[in-house]
Amino acid sequence: MSASDNMIPAPAVRSKPLIIRHLPYFIGAAVLVALAAGMQFDGYILNILLQATTFSIAVFGLSVVLGLCGQINLAQAAFFGFGAYAVGLGTADLHLNFWLCLVGACAITLVAGAFLGMSTLRLGGHYLAMVTISFQQIVTLVMINAVGVTHGPDGVANIRRPELFQSSQSYLAFCVAMLAIVGYLVWHLPDTKLGRAMRAVRDNELAAGVNGIDVFRTKVSAFAVCAVLGGLAGGLFAGGFAYVSPDQFSFAESIQFLTMSLLGGVASPIGSVIGTGLLILIPEWLRFLKSVPGLYLAIYGLSVILIIRFMPDGIWGFVSDAFTRWRAHTKAPPVAGALHLKPATTGGDIVLEVTGLSKHFGGLKAVDGVDIAVKRGSVHALIGPNGSGKTTTLNVLSGLYKATSGKIVLDGTDITNMAPHQRTAAGLGRTFQNIRLFRSMTALENVEIGAERPGNTMIGKGDDALTERAMEALTFVGLGSRANELISSFSYGHQRLIEIARALASNPTLLLLDEPAAGLNSTEKLELHELLKRIAAQGLTILIIDHDMTLVSEAAQHITVLNFGRRIADGESMAVLRHPDVVSAYLGSE
Amino acid sequence: MDLILQLLFTGIGIGAVYALVALGFVLIFRATNVVNFAQGEFSMVAAYLMVVCVELGLPYWLSFVIALAGMALLGVIFNLGVYYPLRHRTYLPVIIATIGASILLSNSVLAIYGPQPQVLQGWFDTPGIQLGPVYLDSQYLLIIGVTILLVLFNFWFFEKTLLGKKLQATSQDKEMASLLGISVSTMIMITFIYSAVLGGLAGILVAPVLFVSIQMGSTIALKAFAATIIGGFGDVAGAIVGGLALGVIETFGAAYISVPYKDGFAFLVLIAFLVFRPQGIFGERVAEKA
Numbered sequence: 001m002s003a004s005d006n007m008i009p010a011p012a013v014r015s016k017p018l019i020i021r022h023l024p025y026f027i028g029a030a031v032l033v034a035l036a037a038g039m040q041f042d043g044y045i046l047n048i049l050l051q052a053t054t055f056s057i058a059v060f061g062l063s064v065v066l067g068l069c070g071q072i073n074l075a076q077a078a079f080f081g082f083g084a085y086a087v088g089l090g091t092a093d094l095h096l097n098f099w100l101c102l103v104g105a106c107a108i109t110l111v112a113g114a115f116l117g118m119s120t121l122r123l124g125g126h127y128l129a130m131v132t133i134s135f136q137q138i139v140t141l142v143m144i145n146a147v148g149v150t151h152g153p154d155g156v157a158n159i160r161r162p163e164l165f166q167s168s169q170s171y172l173a174f175c176v177a178m179l180a181i182v183g184y185l186v187w188h189l190p191d192t193k194l195g196r197a198m199r200a201v202r203d204n205e206l207a208a209g210v211n212g213i214d215v216f217r218t219k220v221s222a223f224a225v226c227a228v229l230g231g232l233a234g235g236l237f238a239g240g241f242a243y244v245s246p247d248q249f250s251f252a253e254s255i256q257f258l259t260m261s262l263l264g265g266v267a268s269p270i271g272s273v274i275g276t277g278l279l280i281l282i283p284e285w286l287r288f289l290k291s292v293p294g295l296y297l298a299i300y301g302l303s304v305i306l307i308i309r310f311m312p313d314g315i316w317g318f319v320s321d322a323f324t325r326w327r328a329h330t331k332a333p334p335v336a337g338a339l340h341l342k343p344a345t346t347g348g349d350i351v352l353e354v355t356g357l358s359k360h361f362g363g364l365k366a367v368d369g370v371d372i373a374v375k376r377g378s379v380h381a382l383i384g385p386n387g388s389g390k391t392t393t394l395n396v397l398s399g400l401y402k403a404t405s406g407k408i409v410l411d412g413t414d415i416t417n418m419a420p421h422q423r424t425a426a427g428l429g430r431t432f433q434n435i436r437l438f439r440s441m442t443a444l445e446n447v448e449i450g451a452e453r454p455g456n457t458m459i460g461k462g463d464d465a466l467t468e469r470a471m472e473a474l475t476f477v478g479l480g481s482r483a484n485e486l487i488s489s490f491s492y493g494h495q496r497l498i499e500i501a502r503a504l505a506s507n508p509t510l511l512l513l514d515e516p517a518a519g520l521n522s523t524e525k526l527e528l529h530e531l532l533k534r535i536a537a538q539g540l541t542i543l544i545i546d547h548d549m550t551l552v553s554e555a556a557q558h559i560t561v562l563n564f565g566r567r568i569a570d571g572e573s574m575a576v577l578r579h580p581d582v583v584s585a586y587l588g589s590e
Numbered sequence: 591m592d593l594i595l596q597l598l599f600t601g602i603g604i605g606a607v608y609a610l611v612a613l614g615f616v617l618i619f620r621a622t623n624v625v626n627f628a629q630g631e632f633s634m635v636a637a638y639l640m641v642v643c644v645e646l647g648l649p650y651w652l653s654f655v656i657a658l659a660g661m662a663l664l665g666v667i668f669n670l671g672v673y674y675p676l677r678h679r680t681y682l683p684v685i686i687a688t689i690g691a692s693i694l695l696s697n698s699v700l701a702i703y704g705p706q707p708q709v710l711q712g713w714f715d716t717p718g719i720q721l722g723p724v725y726l727d728s729q730y731l732l733i734i735g736v737t738i739l740l741v742l743f744n745f746w747f748f749e750k751t752l753l754g755k756k757l758q759a760t761s762q763d764k765e766m767a768s769l770l771g772i773s774v775s776t777m778i779m780i781t782f783i784y785s786a787v788l789g790g791l792a793g794i795l796v797a798p799v800l801f802v803s804i805q806m807g808s809t810i811a812l813k814a815f816a817a818t819i820i821g822g823f824g825d826v827a828g829a830i831v832g833g834l835a836l837g838v839i840e841t842f843g844a845a846y847i848s849v850p851y852k853d854g855f856a857f858l859v860l861i862a863f864l865v866f867r868p869q870g871i872f873g874e875r876v877a878e879k880a
Contacts, residue, residue: 072682074689119865126625126823129685130815131864134857137812145850251808255693262686294700294804297693304690308683309675 029180037173061229069222070202081249083234088156105235113227155245207436212424265314357406381556429508450502473505603730605837610792611814612829614785630811633793665786707801822870
């Protein structure tokens with residue numbers, strides 16, 4: 001361990017430790033905690049503040065699952081209720097220690113959230129919305145009907161607080177401190193490996209998978225984090241108000257959490273606090289509305305529609321958009337050196353060996369018994385007329401389709417039955433014919449996700465090494481100076497280069513390029529050709545699919561030709577292109 | 591045995607209501623790829639319209655026509671206010687907006703009409719007939735009869751008429767449909783109107799059996815949605831079979847296991863299906879993505 005640490009030379013420019021850079025945040029938080037503890041509030045204000053603080057923590061959960069990961073959770077009130085009942089029943093009925101109950105609340109919601117997530121997150125978003133509503137309804141039914149355990153509609157009274165924070169004022173200060181800590185973690189999450197994975201899943205699941213992200217596990221993690229934050233918030237809420245009942249954790253409350261999250265801005269914890277604060281304060285100012293039952297919730301429903309329609313990013317979204325645009329003009333991080341590709345060389349002379357590969361869609365044999373052998377260090381092209389099965393082959397190779405039969409061996413490892421992210425970990429990198437970048441992120445962040453491939457030996461430890469590697473890859477394709485710009489500001493040709501940089505940063509053993517020249521103009525094609533030469537010069541094996549015969553015949557040493565799902569020719573470039581079957585497949589026979 | 595037959599009859603009657611609402615779900619989903627979480631509120635609003643009209647002293651059949659016309663109008667407003675502005679966005683904002691609409695509808699009715707559940711008379715004066723050991727409630731007979739007619743109508747409409755085929759073309763490929771001269775926005779409007787009317791019809795039919803309450807919409811909608819998943823998402827036959835199956839399961843569950851948890855059975859069955867057979871009985875037709 002220490003030996004390998006010594007091997008990596010320390011980068012010349014070391015940014016300040018995170019804790020120093022974020023010092024203003026902690027000072028601000030400390031001031032808030034001191035204010036909460038020191039100022040004398042009357043009971044009414046105290047209750048409102050306590051409610052806003054605990055609700056904010058629950059809404060943080062939604063900003064993770066919905067904002068970062070793009071998955072819906074309509075049962076946050078149920079998780080909140082789990083936490084509240086854990087602390088309530090634990091301290092009032094079982095006379096357990098508060099802290100023990102609070103930890104228990106988190107543990108229970110973690111298990112419940114992970115279980116619920118695992119059972120449904122493989123399916124699409126509609127199912128998730130539905131299942132979370134169902135879960136919410138079952139929890140409410142149990143809270144009301146399992147009278148022996150939950151006291152039914154009467155609720156749980158005499159909930160105790162920890163010895164340390166007996167007074168309401170000190171308990172509020174404690175909750176504000178918790179809010180600050182959780183808020184810090186949630187704020188920092190998008191810049192961690194897990195957070196980047198969540199954003200990638202939100203922007204493009206398919207691309208996330210082929211860049212080495214375990215999509216399912218990422219979604220379950222996001223869901224579990226959301227549930228735990230709900231549980232923690234519920235536990236704190238129960239301690240604060242000493243009494244809980246089932247109606248506080250109904251479906252309507254879940255909607256209220258969702259509205260808070262959307263109003264403030266779903267992508268950020270700051271938005272969560274803004275939204276929660278507003279939606280707790282505004283109804284207090286508009287108390288008279290509560291005299292007509294339903295009116296108040298009807299306004300909630302209407303605001304949800306209006307927010308979604310007119311303010312999709314919430315209040316904080318407006319502000320942070322401006323900030324992002326400003327950041328795009330900030331200077332890109334420095335580039336330490338040139339990009340080094342060091343493809344693994346564990347196997348023999350053949351990097352990719354495909355034997356008898358078939359993919360059938362019902363009766364259609366899109367790929368039928370194809371053999372391909374890609375030599376190490378070569379540029380190999382797969383060509384064929386439209387509908388010949390090229391892209392299907394590529395999708396089977398990268399794991400987006402499951403092979404009907406046949407075997408795929410990458411560098412000595414059988415990857416036939418692996419999920420896309422596992423193949424990526426095994427050393428496969430790819431680009432898409434229709435560009436699949438993570439559109440809400442900057443170029444640099446996109447490439448960083450590629451660099452984070454499990455098993456990438458070319459990066460050191462820590463965020464700085466990651467940024468360095470990503471910058472090298474971006475500079476290699478000529479876009480280093482624009483690293484901090486959002487994907488949407490790049491031209492089509494440049495987006496393709498970013499996709500290639502993303503694959504290169506992961507230091508793959510084999511690079512699959514799916515029609516890289518499609519949609520490029522002639523200058524861009526020349527640049528692409530130069531780039532391919534520079535990649536090949538570093539010894540990286542490339543399997544390229546393209547229509548552009550000039551590109552293919554100049555770049556590739558070896559060509560495999562498909563037609564109607566079958567291999568009709570294979571061999572050295574010039575010989576293959578003159579092969580009569582190939583000529584007739586492209587030009588028609590006389 | 592007698593009890594089992596009796597429960598089976600009741601279960602199918604309730605299940606037919608779920609099937610009608612589920613049909614509305616499926617039609618909107620196929621046309622727009624969006625799950626309309628306010629579908630159940632269509633039933634609730636229609637039931638209240640019916641109650642209002644009957645209380646005004648209008649004849650039952652006229653109230654029925656007015657309530658359904660009201661639903662058609664609601665379908666138009668819903669499309670223009672909730673779906674149409676968001677049609678180019680991903681499914682997530684649309685789902686959230688329909689949830690917002692559901693809250694808005696149910697609570698507006700609550701604000702106007704108060705929390706007291708209302709009673710709606712059945713269509714027939716005779717409460718029912720005794721057939722051997724089974725008592726056939728006339729309202730349940732009506733529900734089952736109307737459902738059968740509607741399923742036949744639905745089949746004829748989508749398979750045999752030009753408008754039905756245009757609607758199908760729209761749901762399968764909007765771009766191509768518009769290139770062929772089909773007005774996609776008109777087709778989507780028709781779909782919303784049709785499924786609002788279907789939902790309303792279900793609400794009016796079931797109202798004399800249940801109470802007319804604010805919650806009836808969300809309860810029915812959740813079960814109808816569960817029915818679509820059980821049957822196979824997006825499949826018309828699946829929605830009907832799933833709805834009937836759910837009605838029967840729930841009735842038997844309430845009779846033999848527990849009454850307070852009656853509403854929970856649907857969700858347990860739903861979660862079991864999602865875990866073990868997510869494609870449903872008939873299988874969701876999902877194309878492999880490229």
